[in-house]
Amino acid sequence: MSRIHAISNRKLLLVLGALLVIVIFFALQLGPVALDWSQALKQPRDSVYGVIFWQVRLPRVALALCVGAVLGIAGASLQGLLRNPLAGPDLLGVSSCAALGSVLSLYFGLAAVSWVALPLGGIAGAALAVVLIFLLAGRQANLMTLILGGIAINAIMSSLIALALNFSPNPFALSEMLYWLLGSLANRSGNDVLVGVPFMVIGALLLLSCGRYLDALTLGEETAQTLGFAASRVRLRIVIGVALSVGAAVAVSGNIGFIGLVVPHLLRPWVGYEPRRLLLSSALGGALLLLVADMAVQWLSPGGGLKLGVMTALIGGPFFLHLIVKQREVLR
Amino acid sequence: MMTLATQQVSVTIDGRAILDAIDVTITAGECVGLIGPNGAGKTTLLRVLANLLRPDRGAALLDGVELAQIAPVQLAKRCAYLAQGAPAHWPVQVDTVVALGRLPHLDWWQRPHADDRRAIDEALELADVAHLRTRLVTTLSGGERMRVLLARIFASQPQIILADEPIAALDPYHQLHVMELLREHAHRTRVEQPRGAVLAVLHDLNLAARFCDRLILIAHGRVHCMGSAREVLTAENLQQVYGITARIQHDGEQFSVIPWQRCR
Amino acid sequence: MEIFLIRCLFAALGLLLSVPSHAAVPQRIASLSLCADQLLLMLVPRERIVSVTDWAVRPESSYMAAAAQGLPLNHGLVEGVLPQHPDLILAGEYTDVTMVNLLRHLGYRVAVVPVPQNLDEVRTHILRFGELVGAPERARELVAAMDARLQRIDQRLQNQPPQLAAAYAPNGLTVGRGAVLAEIIERAGWRNLGSEMNIHGYGNLALEQLVMAQPELLVLDVTAENRGGSIAHSYLQHPALASIAKHARVVTMPPRLSECVGPMTIDAIELLLKQTPGLAQQ
Numbered sequence: 087m088s089r090i091h092a093i094s095n096r097k098l099l100l101v102l103g104a105l106l107v108i109v110i111f112f113a114l115q116l117g118p119v120a121l122d123w124s125q126a127l128k129q130p131r132d133s134v135y136g137v138i139f140w141q142v143r144l145p146r147v148a149l150a151l152c153v154g155a156v157l158g159i160a161g162a163s164l165q166g167l168l169r170n171p172l173a174g175p176d177l178l179g180v181s182s183c184a185a186l187g188s189v190l191s192l193y194f195g196l197a198a199v200s201w202v203a204l205p206l207g208g209i210a211g212a213a214l215a216v217v218l219i220f221l222l223a224g225r226q227a228n229l230m231t232l233i234l235g236g237i238a239i240n241a242i243m244s245s246l247i248a249l250a251l252n253f254s255p256n257p258f259a260l261s262e263m264l265y266w267l268l269g270s271l272a273n274r275s276g277n278d279v280l281v282g283v284p285f286m287v288i289g290a291l292l293l294l295s296c297g298r299y300l301d302a303l304t305l306g307e308e309t310a311q312t313l314g315f316a317a318s319r320v321r322l323r324i325v326i327g328v329a330l331s332v333g334a335a336v337a338v339s340g341n342i343g344f345i346g347l348v349v350p351h352l353l354r355p356w357v358g359y360e361p362r363r364l365l366l367s368s369a370l371g372g373a374l375l376l377l378v379a380d381m382a383v384q385w386l387s388p389g390g391g392l393k394l395g396v397m398t399a400l401i402g403g404p405f406f407l408h409l410i411v412k413q414r415e416v417l418r
Numbered sequence: 419m420m421t422l423a424t425q426q427v428s429v430t431i432d433g434r435a436i437l438d439a440i441d442v443t444i445t446a447g448e449c450v451g452l453i454g455p456n457g458a459g460k461t462t463l464l465r466v467l468a469n470l471l472r473p474d475r476g477a478a479l480l481d482g483v484e485l486a487q488i489a490p491v492q493l494a495k496r497c498a499y500l501a502q503g504a505p506a507h508w509p510v511q512v513d514t515v516v517a518l519g520r521l522p523h524l525d526w527w528q529r530p531h532a533d534d535r536r537a538i539d540e541a542l543e544l545a546d547v548a549h550l551r552t553r554l555v556t557t558l559s560g561g562e563r564m565r566v567l568l569a570r571i572f573a574s575q576p577q578i579i580l581a582d583e584p585i586a587a588l589d590p591y592h593q594l595h596v597m598e599l600l601r602e603h604a605h606r607t608r609v610e611q612p613r614g615a616v617l618a619v620l621h622d623l624n625l626a627a628r629f630c631d632r633l634i635l636i637a638h639g640r641v642h643c644m645g646s647a648r649e650v651l652t653a654e655n656l657q658q659v660y661g662i663t664a665r666i667q668h669d670g671e672q673f674s675v676i677p678w679q680r681c682r
Numbered sequence: 683m684e685i686f687l688i689r690c691l692f693a694a695l696g697l698l699l700s701v702p703s704h705a706a707v708p709q710r711i712a713s714l715s716l717c718a719d720q721l722l723l724m725l726v727p728r729e730r731i732v733s734v735t736d737w738a739v740r741p742e743s744s745y746m747a748a749a750a751q752g753l754p755l756n757h758g759l760v761e762g763v764l765p766q767h768p769d770l771i772l773a774g775e776y777t778d779v780t781m782v783n784l785l786r787h788l789g790y791r792v793a794v795v796p797v798p799q800n801l802d803e804v805r806t807h808i809l810r811f812g813e814l815v816g817a818p819e820r821a822r823e824l825v826a827a828m829d830a831r832l833q834r835i836d837q838r839l840q841n842q843p844p845q846l847a848a849a850y851a852p853n854g855l856t857v858g859r860g861a862v863l864a865e866i867i868e869r870a871g872w873r874n875l876g877s878e879m880n881i882h883g884y885g886n887l888a889l890e891q892l893v894m895a896q897p898e899l900l901v902l903d904v905t906a907e908n909r910g911g912s913i914a915h916s917y918l919q920h921p922a923l924a925s926i927a928k929h930a931r932v933v934t935m936p937p938r939l940s941e942c943v944g945p946m947t948i949d950a951i952e953l954l955l956k957q958t959p960g961l962a963q964q
Contacts, residue, residue, distance in 0.1 A: 298521060298524075304508050304515065311490075314492075361508070391886040
């Protein structure tokens with residue numbers, strides 16, 4: 087089995103960045119309506135092509151990049167924190183809390199009152215997740231308690247979501263909630279970008295700031311602490327970073343899985359298994375992968391029938407299995 | 419004179435008193451061996467001194483200042499901890515692991531400077547792992563890995579080294595090597611560096627006797643006896659604390675202890 | 683076209699198989715389906731109806747809600763129906779099959795009433811329904827009234843070139859050939875975007891395609907009022923849809939007019955007619 091050799095950070099980031107620019111270029115051209123740069127940019131913003139480009143395509147691409155980046159970096163952070171390549175962004179229970187928040191805002195018809203209610207509901211759910219995690223894990227944020235707490239939160243939130251679905255006011259509200267839960271970036275607008283991106287950026291920056299602690303964790307928790315880190319404070323920073331970024335991502339797009347699990351896995355050998363280097367690369371890689379997945383969804387079902395979350399699950403699952411089998415020797 | 423000490427430290431875990439009002443001091447220039455039977459509290463004491471554990475009563479002090487009051491980064495620059503079992507979680511390269519020792523010295527945006535690189539190179543040489551620098555740490559033998567982690571400690575250029583069973587899984591050659599390195603760290607007389615100190619938890623009584631300037635014998639969470647090897651490793655102490663009889667031989671320079679029989 | 687014929691065949695078969703040989707006029711009719719409720723309330727005097735669904739009394743979803751007030755509700759459960767001792771139970775195509783089987787097993791007469799897919803089918807459907815529930819005269823009157831209304835509508839629309847309309851529901855759902863709403867739109871003198879995009883029944887419409895098409899009429903397939911979870915309003919808040927809404931007419935199609943097919947369908951057509959340009963408004 088050939089071993090992938092690590093390449094320098096600069097090279098890797100350059101390659102990922104270049105790929106990203108290329109894919110963005112094509113993504114903005116892709117859609118059910120034939121449209122290209124020159125048409126879109128020459129026309130005024132409220133013309134037909136202008137509306138399609140600025141109000142429909144651009145927000146969608148921007149969100150695909152941000153959500154993908156955030157899922158990637160959150161997955162890499164949690165894998166670094168837990169020193170386990172099987173951890174994903176939903177481990178702490180943040181995604182299910184955010185999903186519940188948005189589902190409830192659909193359930194109570196708040197989304198019909200104002201556009202902002204749906205994503206804000208999700209962010210409120212994520213905030214609740216942080217409170218619950220603090221209550222369960224305490225200021226020490228011991229790792230085992232974090233994991234077990236996350237499992238408990240996921241279980242409770244899933245049951246509440248099931249309750250909401252069970253007692254939905256009418257079958258159409260039910261289908262709305264179900265479709266939202268499947269995860270999609272279709273029909274998102276600049277408003278969603280305005281609400282979601284600030285939280286995602288803050289969360290991602292918080293996570294990036296914890297890179298050195300994650301490197302130190304290579305030597306174990308105890309040694310990491312003696313290298314000058316206030317361990318519980320850094321762990322809480324990671325928890326809050328994940329909550330803000332993943333919470334906002336789910337609030338805006340629903341449940342999109344496997345990106346946070348697969349991207350760090352793919353990139354880890356290229357960064358020499360160093361957790362800190364993996365953070366930024368996973369952000370770029372996640373953005374790239376989700377954008378490509380969204381393009382595939384648009385290409386396969388131009389009307390918007392196939393949901394992005396279903397696509398990532400269909401491809402992510404078997405792909406993840408393949409990765410595990412291939413890397414069995416290197417995994418501990 | 420640099421000192422690291424505990425003052426009346428007590429630690430209770432799950433209702434059991436692991437450490438009981440214990441007083442211990444280490445000063446610059448000495449290599450101290452911490453010995454005692456299993457469960458005596460040696461690792462716990464080491465963890466208190468490394469600020470990994472807050473004592474229930476009493477305090478650990480560095481130069482008279484409580485460890486809790488010192489910023490973690492400052493403490494990390496002066497004090498290095500070698501954990502039991504030499505854990506290394508990801509298959510990273512040896513030089514990456516050793517570079518982690520420079521973390522307390524790097525600031526937010528600083529890339530490793532020339533000094534940092536030099537410290538890493540010197541550390542690799544010192545621990546005799548320079549030839550392994552591009553190997554993955556998870557592919558090394560136990561002994562090699564321990565030396566790599568020791569190199570990491572040297573790379574952070576600490577004054578005090580707290581080592582928990584550093585020679586546990588090593589062959590005799592490497593046991594001697596590691597003890598020499600630790601002693602050298604404490605005794606070094608280079609002008610630009612203040613003298614260091616080493617506190618190592620050891621089970622091998624002979625190596626402890628040979629390489630340590632002072633031994634601290636712990637039993638039931640208290641200091642039973644403290645002093646030179648000859649003073650501490652007496653037949654009485656060995657019987658009382660370890661529950662064994664031993665053949666003790668001292669002729670001139672050489673001092674050896676051979677555990678012989680268990681007492682009933 | 684084939685689908686239409688097959689549907690007719692099944693509708694006929696269904697009605698045929700489920701109605702045993704001519705029976706006495708049923709005196710205690712229960713209904714387990716909203717659309718059966720509607721026709722029942724239109725054709726049969728109140729004394730002969732013993733049970734209707736919960737939906738029947740809700741003004742948002744039931745055209746005959748006022749008429750249904752005060753009737754016993756069966757909550758779609760077997761236990762809700764049995765205490766009324768019905769001699770005829772009407773079920774819909776999508777009524778729980780296990781419930782239908784259980785009722786038949788218990789010896790009750792259950793007629794599965796399919797929903798007609800368009801206004802052509804509805805004539806035969808209403809007449810057969812009238813036979814089934816023992817109100818054939820009333821059924822004929824109803825069909826005649828509907829035909830008259832449709833004729834008047836067709837006359838008004840003569841020589842009006844149809845403009846483009848699009849139906850839009852949450853999640854980008856639109857309707858195409860074969861769906862009732864599509865026929866409503868077309869009968870009201872509009873072209874339906876979904877049909878022109880070769881969608882059959884319900885299908886997905888991307889926002890981009892909708893913007894590109896620049897419809898003159900937007901029919902929002904709202905499924906409930908604010909209180910209940912519809913996000914129709916939030917769709918209009920999307921800047922792209924708002925840009926369409928700036929120069930297009932927007933109509934909210936309430937479910938009580940579009941869910942079932944019958945006289946309410948003509949009400950739906952008349953609702954859209956109000957938006958059709960160039961008509962002398964009556």
